[in-house]
Amino acid sequence: MSGKSTEPNPIQWGYSLENVAEIMQPCLEARETRSLLEIGSFAGELTESLLDWGSPKGVEISTVEPLPPADLLSVVERHPELTLIEDTGVGALGSLDRLPDTVIIDGDHNYFTLTGELDKIAEMAGDDELPLLMFHDVCWPHERRDTYYAPDRVPESERRPLAHKCTIAPGNPGLSEGGLPFDWAAAREGGPKNGVLTAIEDFMKRRGGLQLAVVPVFFGFGMLWETSASYADAVASAIAPFDRNPVMERAEANRVALLVRTHQDAQTIREQNQKIADYEELLGRMLQSSALGVAERISKVRQRGNPIFTRQEIQDTLDRKTTD
Numbered sequence: 001m002s003g004k005s006t007e008p009n010p011i012q013w014g015y016s017l018e019n020v021a022e023i024m025q026p027c028l029e030a031r032e033t034r035s036l037l038e039i040g041s042f043a044g045e046l047t048e049s050l051l052d053w054g055s056p057k058g059v060e061i062s063t064v065e066p067l068p069p070a071d072l073l074s075v076v077e078r079h080p081e082l083t084l085i086e087d088t089g090v091g092a093l094g095s096l097d098r099l100p101d102t103v104i105i106d107g108d109h110n111y112f113t114l115t116g117e118l119d120k121i122a123e124m125a126g127d128d129e130l131p132l133l134m135f136h137d138v139c140w141p142h143e144r145r146d147t148y149y150a151p152d153r154v155p156e157s158e159r160r161p162l163a164h165k166c167t168i169a170p171g172n173p174g175l176s177e178g179g180l181p182f183d184w185a186a187a188r189e190g191g192p193k194n195g196v197l198t199a200i201e202d203f204m205k206r207r208g209g210l211q212l213a214v215v216p217v218f219f220g221f222g223m224l225w226e227t228s229a230s231y232a233d234a235v236a237s238a239i240a241p242f243d244r245n246p247v248m249e250r251a252e253a254n255r256v257a258l259l260v261r262t263h264q265d266a267q268t269i270r271e272q273n274q275k276i277a278d279y280e281e282l283l284g285r286m287l288q289s290s291a292l293g294v295a296e297r298i299s300k301v302r303q304r305g306n307p308i309f310t311r312q313e314i315q316d317t318l319d320r321k322t323t324d
Helices: 017-030 045-057 070-078 089-094 111-125 196-207 232-239 246-287 290-302 311-323
Strands: 035-039 060-064 083-085 102-105 132-136 162-168 180-186 210-215 221-226
Touching: 017 045, 017 132, 017 221, 017 232, 035 045, 035 089, 045 060, 045 070, 060 089, 070 083, 089 111, 102 111, 111 132, 111 196, 180 246, 196 210, 196 221, 210 232, 221 232
Parallel strands: 035 060, 035 102, 060 083, 102 132
Antiparallel strands: 132 221, 162 180, 210 221
């Protein structure tokens, strides 16, 4: 598939739903999708895979991104059949004449935003059938913890107590000393109105007659459909081998542990490098100090010609670090 690397890279987060495209596409076909809306395309990795799959079939594809980055704009240039909507999810939905067959939601990962999008879809559907709904980040870390791209877009009364420039790790409901970094995240995991999966489950309670599948890899791929839909059995059959698959759950737990450890190690290296830089800066200032020369001469006298340190030793140490 275009744009997807098959080379493993543990430094990358695996943040794109494009990583589960081979699971997603049979479900789209089981739904007989002819129109599709993607909310939250970011760099357009999944978008391009969807186009590769859907364009030859005549599927109408639209993608939503409030501030599209250069990579996504490049996808738009290569695919004139793609419609880009520069808006939030709720705003983009409100601009549509009709709901598409399938909606993929991978926008801002917090309860308030996702609830607004789901309620808007339900409002537009009325008594008619909901679209097939697909989601990213239904597992850790967004499963039961809000994160925010732009907290100001969410009313203060609807935001969890926030942490800024924080790190989180699995098994710790609070904040960790090291782990995956986020600009803005809920200070604690769990509780009401907190997280992507929580928003989906609450929507299911309000709407009724819905079935949820969770594919527990790459932070979790979720799919939601009405059990009364004509395509319900076909979609359920397509997703069944992957739904809460225990082997996938163990593989994802190991992958996340590696990601967290990688970031923790990187943080340790950054801190060590900063200490070294501080020491070098201090030694450099000492070399420029006349007081150091006096101290060296006193040490030479007291040690009978064998001083504890010399300027040259300090300079040689700094020179070795530079050449290394």
